[in-house]
Each structure stands twice: as C-alpha cells, then as structure tokens.
Amino acid sequence: MVTKVAENIVKSLEQIRQDIDAIAEHSDFNESVRLLAVSKKHPADAIRTAYDAGQREFAENYVQEGVDKIQQLKALDVTWHFIGPLQSNKTKLVAEHFDWVQSIEREKIARRLNEQRPDALPPLNVLLQVNIDNDPNKSGVQKKDVYALAEFVSQCSHLKLRGIMTILEADTDENQQLNSFAAMRSLYEKLQQMHPSVDTLSMGMSGDMRQAIHAGANMVRIGSAIFGQRE
Numbered sequence: 001m002v003t004k005v006a007e008n009i010v011k012s013l014e015q016i017r018q019d020i021d022a023i024a025e026h027s028d029f030n031e032s033v034r035l036l037a038v039s040k041k042h043p044a045d046a047i048r049t050a051y052d053a054g055q056r057e058f059a060e061n062y063v064q065e066g067v068d069k070i071q072q073l074k075a076l077d078v079t080w081h082f083i084g085p086l087q088s089n090k091t092k093l094v095a096e097h098f099d100w101v102q103s104i105e106r107e108k109i110a111r112r113l114n115e116q117r118p119d120a121l122p123p124l125n126v127l128l129q130v131n132i133d134n135d136p137n138k139s140g141v142q143k144k145d146v147y148a149l150a151e152f153v154s155q156c157s158h159l160k161l162r163g164i165m166t167i168l169e170a171d172t173d174e175n176q177q178l179n180s181f182a183a184m185r186s187l188y189e190k191l192q193q194m195h196p197s198v199d200t201l202s203m204g205m206s207g208d209m210r211q212a213i214h215a216g217a218n219m220v221r222i223g224s225a226i227f228g229q230r231e
Contacts, residue, residue: 111152
C-alpha cells in the first residue's frame, strides 16, 4: 500500500526537478544541475521511495546513521555522499562506506580518509567545504587556503578531488547570497584550471537554491522539501 508520506515524496521530487530545470534554463551557465537528496533523520523506507521515483544520489550528515542506512539499502544502486562535519575518530567508517565526502576542510582529515580508503574501492570523491563568508559559526576552509588543500588532496592516491561546496549564513539576504555564490563560482573556475578532475560546485539548499543555480551551482542539496519535516 502506498502511504501518504510516500505519495508526498514522489510529488515533491517531481516538483523540485521541474523547478531546478526551469531555474537552470534561465541561468547564464549551460550546465545540468544534479539533485542531491539530503536524507538525514529520515528512515530507509523514505529513501527507497525516492529511489523508486528515480533519485540516485543521497546525502547523510551523521556517520553512524548513514552507515546503518547504507547497509540496509545495499541492494540499491545508490551513490552516498557524506556532508556533515567529520571528526578524526569517524573517518574510517566514512572511508569504508561512502562514495563522496563534501565536507573536507583540513589536511589531517583528508590524510586519514586517504589512508583508510580500502584498496578494493575506487578513490573517494572529495569536495572541499569553503567558508566563503568567513562565518565563525560555519565549518570550512578559508578561501585563501583552498588552493593548498586542493593540491594536497590531488596528491592522495585514494582520493579524487571533484570540487567545492559551501553552506551560507542563515540570515543573509538575496543579494548577499548571490555575491557569496558568485565568489564560489569564481573559485571553482580557478580550481578547474589547476585540477582537471574538478567538475562539481555544490551549493544551494531549499531556501537559496534559486540564487545558487543562477550563480552557477551544478549540484544542490535538498532535504525537507523532498522528505518533509525530520523526525
């Protein structure tokens, strides 16, 4: 039996995909935009519903919760992203179970992930989290330190540098959002010139997706707009 919750997830996914396509069509950047479904605090059944509706990339913020879901859903062809703060004592689980990590901000964490990534798995895809607004309440590497960290990651044989991500301050107005996202796009294009593997600019969530896509995001991270309020 299809539940009301499942119906809502399917409808929401369809609507968000339409919204993304419509925004991208009026953007100055001729790029398709990938939708990353942020499934933290939602059950495996909700992920399965979204998967059945065509969604293939999912993100988790908490290591053990994410690993539990990965194991529950291992029969599905899902690409798993870790997007939360990552502490040293959790790097091994992430290195062993996830396909992407979007929250690298320190050389130490990158080194541990590289050392702990199993040889049998392909390189772990890595985004550097950039604190583009120098917000003391946000994680991320400072803009001036991005190039050195990118160079370090690019030398790690079990990691693959794919790009950068950011999370903006919660209370920024639309103009400030556009400026911050434009600064990220500029940084991304410079990194692309230095590292051919760079192809992903992850920025924009439910509240600022439009501004992010207009500024050149090619991946957006959407949670509650797909799955509803978290438990």
